[in-house]
Amino acid sequence: MKTALVGDIGGTNARFALWRDQRVEQVRVLPTADYACPELAIRAYLAAVGQPLETLEAVCLACAGPVGGDVFRFTNNHWQLSRAAFCADLGLAQLLLINDFTAMALGMTRLHEGERITVCPGEPEPGRPRLVIGPGTGLGVATLLPLQGGGWRALPGEGGHICLPVGSEREAAIWAHLHRQLGHVNAEAVLSGPGLLALYRASCGLDGRAVTVDSPAAVTAAALAGEPYAVEVLQQFCRWLGRVAGDNVLTLGARGGVYIVGGVVPRFAEFFLASDFQQSLRDKGRMSGYFDQLPVWLVTAPYPGLEGAGVALQPLLEGA
Incomplete structure (x- = not known):
């Protein structure tokens, strides 16, 4: 062997x-x-x-x-x-x-029973790509492409470095605050472990609030404990993840489904399932219907x- x-x-x-x-x-x-x-x-x-x-x-x-x-x-x-x-x-x-x-x-092709949670029910469209996206230390994005005759091919990319999309006045204000600090504001600047803390700090700066937590884990813990401001920050994180995932689905034609992976989101899985992620995913104007029956899964495999x-x-x- x-x-x-x-x-x-x-x-x-x-x-x-x-x-x-x-x-x-x-x-x-x-x-x-x-x-x-x-x-x-x-x-x-x-x-x-x-x-x-x-x-x-x-x-x-x-x-x-x-x-x-x-x-x-x-x-x-x-x-x-x-x-x-x-x-x-x-x-x-x-x-x-x-x-x-x-x-x-490629790891998505070896998931076992109980290693994914349904976020959005639906049916994978045969022969169509699948999107794999996940916040961790950074934001990773890849495409899983089904091959004729069986099997899969993974297409790498650097989708975490695309421009952070803006879908509301509040998001525009947060983006402007981050832009003054960073210059180019990519999706990873918010959608990652360090990005969650940056989002919290930018929100506090906009609202004139004192920064009271100093780590992504502390932001999450405060939100899960019900602290209202942390709840809104984590909610905004989920909205932005929906926007970025939705943009990638449209770009790739990923009607085969979406896998949410990485070490960040499983830490607040129940919050995520009840969040505005689903609404933001499909918030694409006249193309919102493109997301009907699109399955989305949160991967919990170790x-x-x-x-x-x-x-x-x-x-x-x-x-x-």
């Missing part, structure tokens, strides 16, 4: 697992801040699970950011990687680097990025 290593590396955490017999095993989560480079993190992971380095057939790393060329610089952490130096250091013959949301999209990295790596292992 061939053994490979798969990794899903974000801005805050690196998730590693062994890939054997088309399954992930021995999952560990390591903070990226604790290691100077991915090679050291991988060596620490292998030592922790008792897997000798020389037994690995291949490695697939799903990385936040556009992948290409020999040197890869991670978007949201201090790591960088040279393919040639990485393979030489670890004694590897095969390294596959893919975008983290390529892996996330490690879909690792599963997707394994899916991406499997053809390489079978051809080796």
